[in-house]
Amino acid sequence: MGRTESPVDFSIRDRGVLANYLRAHRKGANITFEELAKRTGLSSATLKRAASGKKTPTQPVVKAFLLGCGGDSQDVELGEIAWRRARRAERGRSDGRSPVPPLISTRGELSRALVNLYEGEGAPPLRVVQERAGSQWLALSSASRIINRQTLPATLEQMAAFLRGCCVPERRHGPWLDAWARVVTPAIHDDSGASPAVPILQPQMRRWMRLRNAVMHGDLREFTQVATPDPYKANEMFREWSSEGGEKARMKMWDQLLLESFATLSREPLSELRAYLPSA
Template identity: 50%
Template sequence: MAEDITDELAELAFLLRLLRSEAGVTYDELAERTGVSAATLKRAASGGAVPALKTVRVFAQACIGDGQEWAIGRAIGKWRRARVVERGRLRSVARPVHPTLVETRGELSAALVYHYEAGGAPSLRDLQEMAGGAHLLPVSTAARIVTRQSLPASRQQCEAFLAACGVTKGRKAQWGEAWSRVTRSEHARADERKTQASERREAIDRRLARNAPAYTDPQGMAGLVAGLAPAPARGEWHSAWFAAPMRTGAVAERPSKRSVRRV
């Protein structure tokens, strides 16, 4: 693994040095253009450790000319590979199924985490910036996605997250369709549950209206309340009163003394 990280770092450092050489600028001049200290820029191009993604981005941006935007993407790509090797977590993350085969929230959530790790696990701020800003991917939302607490709130947000992770445009659209499919089926199941609950409530209401008018008629309810007997004394129970079925709409009668049996 040490050899792998050394190779990846060497490729990143070589590219950054090449860009600076072709731009013909010093580290001090780069520092003025980027707002990053010259010492930090030198360390980024030294190959000693994986630099921050933001440092790599501004380093490349400050060195390129018109028509050389590809150099930024290449520098970020090399940073991603070096970062993956440095973290060493991608091997333990299950590779996702093809986007067209995703059917559940769990499968989609696991796929997003995989692409996050494959993209070098950028910081949440870097994710937000590369996704297009806070209006597309708030930091709090990015945190919930990478910790598998929730899915993106929209297809646009899902694709923005994947773009920040370095997923290609074509594959990003396929994952966006997977998001739409999963959430659409969830909404359908939720609507079905609401319909079933509504039907159950309506069935109960119809049953009460048909079999228990005393409970729906204010006068009948008043009669029931007026006819209720006091709670039985300790050690007593009103067998005749409670065992006898109550006629619909009738007022309950107090039990006679003969119906009361002392235990």
């Protein structure tokens, strides 16, 4: 097995835990670093550094190391959890003290929570965050300003994009989007007597914000899918409006958004408000 390895560096505990985890897998596979290098395509020096505890390796190196030692998907998943903890501890930028999304009530709390979210994911390169989020929604400059606490997401869609970039599952987006709406845009309260300090973003308001973002980005497909929950009708609307040309489609989107604005703010049914819209 070659020379005896130096003791793991535990100056940063979580980084040392990751190194120990990698060493245990190499020991279990009973292979040398040279053999592991052949299996992974990485240099022996890179693999030795990864298992030293002196510096957190990259996520791809951790994955390759474990697979090269015969690890399965569960081994890799546990290794990536250890990697994220090591990265967070090494960077030292996450205080871990931000409130959970339903309790966020200020811009500062939301900003700190988003930074902790990013750091908790292992602070991946911003290009990786952008690829996960969708470049049309999250520019590199915007992502950089968000994680450096210089700004908050400018739109609901950009907030959702940042969440995707940090691997937050879609089913967990709701409380985060509500938190963004509470501190960035005027919120609509429900009728249940909820505390004004923690207003609730109504589904109708969330729907309106998606429509508004679709109009601003000229996204007819998104607009029709939100405006009409029936997939068949949404597809029909998309085909009809897109066939009329870009300018006329944009005017129809703006007209519909105007109606939706009144319905959202006044809570009047859309069917009653259509009478006020000039016929095309």
